[in-house]
Amino acid sequence: MLATLFAQDGSFPLLDEPTNHLDQDGRKQIAQYLKAKKTGFITTSHDRDFLDKVIDHSLVIEQHQLVLTHGNYSDYFIHxxxxDSTAIKKNENLLKDIHHLKQTRQAKFQWAQQAENEKKNNSHADKGFIGAKAAKMMKKATIMKGRLDTAIEERKGLLKEIEKVVPLTINVLPTNHQPLLSINDLTLSYPTKQLCSNITITIEKK
Known part of the structure; x- marks a missing residue:
């Protein structure tokens, strides 16, 4: 199929995992052909070494965006x-700002609340004066809280999503089987040729 595709003049092939089911010599031959190919092509592959040999641009899906970079896959990965390093540092600074703004917001609320408590607990003072003072402070605190809430949300909106690779853990379950495999008098053959005969094998744990 690959040979038929490559034999078509003027084609712009889309190659989906072209190295699947090929041995090392086949992969090398395909890579050499594509590297020398004058017309363009698009390929998808999990074989990074193969990609590094044949491509000059990378188009990668990253979460919510497509990222196009000049160069091979290794160049993309460095980029x-x-x-990611820049985004992580920026996120750290934004999170510090958000924490500081939240602390400031809490302090402003406590400051206004103290004035309100002073009005309630001071029975001998001028209620009108204290009430007006408390109302004024509460109004200021409410306005400040609104501004701080806006600033916090703006910074949250600037936080960058960083792709994280979740480690693949394999929990190996111990086995008590002993032996693991026993083969007695095995014979393998084609219709016209015998490969082996009378093989007896015992594979034990470890």
């Missing part, structure tokens, strides 16, 4: 690590 991604640099972007």
């Amino acid at each position: 991604k690590e640099q972007r």
Whole structure:
């Protein structure tokens, strides 16, 4: 199928995992052909070494966006690590700002609440004066809280999503089987040729 595709003049092939089911020599041959190919092509592959040999641009899906970079996959990965590092530092600074703003908001609320409590607990003072003072402070605190809430939400909106690779853990379950495999008098053959005969094998744990 690959040979038929490559034999078509003027084609712009889309190659989906072209190295699947190929041995090392086949992969090398395909890579050499694509590297020398004068017309363009698009390929998808999990074989990073193959990609590095044949591509000059990378188009990668990253969460909510497409990222196009000049160069092979290794070039893209270096660029991604640099972007991630910058984003992580920016996020750290934004989170510090958000924490500070939340502390300021809490302090302003407590300050206004103290004035309100002073009005309630001071029975001998001028209620009108204290009430007006408390109302004024509460109004200021409410306005300040609104501004701080807006600033917090703005900073939250600037936080960057960082792709994280979740480690793949494999929990190996111990086995008490001993032996693991026993083969007695095995014979393998084609219709016209015998490969082996009378094989007896015992595979034990470890």
